[in-house]
Amino acid sequence: MxxxxxxxxxxxxxxDELDTFLFDCDGVIWKDTEIVPGVxxxxxxLRKRGKRVLFVSNNSxxxxxxxxxxxxxxxxxxxxDEVFGTAYATAHYMSKVAKGKVYVMSGLPLQRELEQRGLxxxxxxxxxxxxxxxxxxxxxxxxxxLDPEVKTVCVGFDPHLNLIKLTKAINYLRxxxxxxxxxxxxxxxxxxxxxxxxxxxxxxxxxxxxxxREPTYVGKPFTPIFDCIREECAEAGKPIDPSRTLMIGDNPxxxxxxxxxxxxxxxxxFTGHGKEEDLAEFQADGDERRSHxxxxxxxxxxxx
Numbered sequence: 001m002x003x004x005x006x007x008x009x010x011x012x013x014x015x016d017e018l019d020t021f022l023f024d025c026d027g028v029i030w031k032d033t034e035i036v037p038g039v040x041x042x043x044x045x046l047r048k049r050g051k052r053v054l055f056v057s058n059n060s061x062x063x064x065x066x067x068x069x070x071x072x073x074x075x076x077x078x079x080x081d082e083v084f085g086t087a088y089a090t091a092h093y094m095s096k097v098a099k100g101k102v103y104v105m106s107g108l109p110l111q112r113e114l115e116q117r118g119l120x121x122x123x124x125x126x127x128x129x130x131x132x133x134x135x136x137x138x139x140x141x142x143x144x145x146l147d148p149e150v151k152t153v154c155v156g157f158d159p160h161l162n163l164i165k166l167t168k169a170i171n172y173l174r175x176x177x178x179x180x181x182x183x184x185x186x187x188x189x190x191x192x193x194x195x196x197x198x199x200x201x202x203x204x205x206x207x208x209x210x211x212x213r214e215p216t217y218v219g220k221p222f223t224p225i226f227d228c229i230r231e232e233c234a235e236a237g238k239p240i241d242p243s244r245t246l247m248i249g250d251n252p253x254x255x256x257x258x259x260x261x262x263x264x265x266x267x268x269x270f271t272g273h274g275k276e277e278d279l280a281e282f283q284a285d286g287d288e289r290r291s292h293x294x295x296x297x298x299x300x301x302x303x304x
Contacts, residue, residue, distance in 0.1 A: 003279065006267070006295040012304040014293070018265070020245040021046055021301070022229070024220075025057040025067075027250035027272020028298050032192045035074045036271050038299025043076060045302040052238065053082065054229065056247075058184040058219040058254060060086040060156035060200060063109045081232065086183040087113040089225040090154065090218045092232075094119060094181060100151030103172050105158045105165055105207070110183065114154070122147060123168070126160045141167045151175075155207050155215070156183040157200040166210065173211040180208070184219030186254060190272065220249075221257035221288075248298050250274050257288040266291040269298050 006014060023029055029039050043053055055067065055078060062070065064080040071078045087106075091113035094102065104111050104123045111124040141163060150172050158165070172178050182204035189197040208215055218224040233240045242263035249255020250272030259266030268274050268291035282289040295301075 003283070003291055004293050006293050006300055008300070008303045011295075011300055015046070015049070015051070015301060015304050018051065018244050018246050020052040020054065020233075020240055022054050022056045022245065022247045022259075022264070023298065024247075024249040024251070024255050025055055026059065026190050028248055028269055029055070029071075029076065030074060031272060032190065035076075036297060036299065038297060038302060040075050042299050042302030045304060049304065055083045056220065056225065056229065056258075057083075057085045058186050058200075060090065060110050060183040060219075061107050062087065063112050064088050066109060081236070084225060084229050086219040086225065087156065089228040090114070090156070090181065090183050091117045091119070092228040093216075093218050093224040094152065094154065097179060098152045098181075099177075099179060101147060101149045102152045102154050103147075103150045103169060104154050104156070105161065105169055105203070106154065106156030106183070107158065110154070110156045120149075122150065123165070124158075127162065127164045127168075129162055129164060144168055144171075146171055151177065152179040152181065153207070154181045154183070155200070155204045158203060161203055161206075166207065169207050170211040173207070173213050180211070180213050180215040182208075182215040182217045184254070185217055186219075186251075220254040221261055223262070226258070226262045248301075252278070252282055252289040252291070256282075256291045259291075260288045265293065267293045267295060267298075269295050271297050 046053055064083045067083045068078050068080055087110040095117035101120045104121045108124050111121045114121050153169050153172050185201040186199040187201040189199045191197055230240050245264045247259030247264045248267045250269050252274050256266045256268055270276050
C-alpha cells in the first residue's frame with residue numbers, strides 16, 4: 001500500500017475508522033517549549049467524538065505526573081493513566097523481570113517510577129570525579145566498590161554519565177545473569193538550535209559496546225512499551241484493537257516502526273524530526289519506516 005497524504009477532504013472518514021490514537025509528544029504535540037498550533041483543539045475534537053487519546057513518549061526524564069503537569073501548562077488535559085513515557089513503561093517491564101537491586105544510570109524520574117513498583121535502586125544522580133581527576137585513573141576505577149546485590153542495570157538519559165558510572169555498570173554486567181535494560185534507542189535530542197545532542201540511545205550503546213552485552217530496549221519501536229499499553233488498557237476494561245489504532249509520530253526511526261510492528265496504522269507528521277522531502281528514502285516494500293499515512297501536522301485530525 002502506498003503512503004497516503006491526509007487532507008481536509010479525506011481526514012473525517014479516516015478518523016471514523018479508528019478508536020484509539022497514540023500520540024508521540026515532542027515533535028507532534030509540542031516542539032521544544034512551544035505547542036504545535038491546533039493540536040490541543042484536535043485532541044479535544046477526537047475526545048468529543050468518543051475516541052481514546054493516549055500519549056506515548058520515549059523521553060525517560062519525566063514521570064507520568066510530570067508529563068501531566070507539563071501538558072497542563074500547555075493547555076492540554078491529560079490523566080496519568082493516559083501517559084506512557086519510557087520511565088513508566090520501563091518500571092512496568094522491570095517489575096516483572098528485574099532481580100535484586102537495580103543500578104540506574106539515569107535521572108531521578110526513572111528511579112521514582114521504579115521505586116513505585118517496589119524495586120530498590122542505586123546510582124541515579126552525580127557520582128563525581130575529584131577536581132584533579134585522580135578518581136578516574138585506572139588504579140582507582142579498578143577498586144570502585146560494587147554492590148553484590150545488584151542484579152540489573154538500567155540505562156536511561158543520564159546527564160551525570162562519567163567514567164565512574166560506566167565502570168560500575170560494565171562490571172555489574174560482567175555477570176551474565178545480570179539483566180541489562182535500556183529505555184530507548186533515540187540517538188539525539190530535539191532542540192531549537194540546530195545542534196546535535198547525544199540522546200539516550202548513545203548512552204545505552206556506550207555501555208553495551210564496552211560491556212559487550214545486548215540490552216533489552218523498552219521504548220518505541222520495541223514491544224515492552226506496547227505490552228504496557230495493551231495490558232493497562234485491558235485491565236481498565238477497554239482493550240486496544242491494533243487494527244483500529246493510529247500511531248502518530250514525527251520520527252520514522254521509532255514512531256512509525258512501532259506502529260507498523262504492532263499491527264497499528266501509522267501517521268508521520270512533518271512538525272518534528274521527519275520531513276516530507278525524506279519520504280522517498282522509506283518507500284521500499286517491506287521498509288518498516290514507511291508510514292501508512294502522512295500529514296503536515298497532527299492538528300489536521302481536528303478537521304472532522
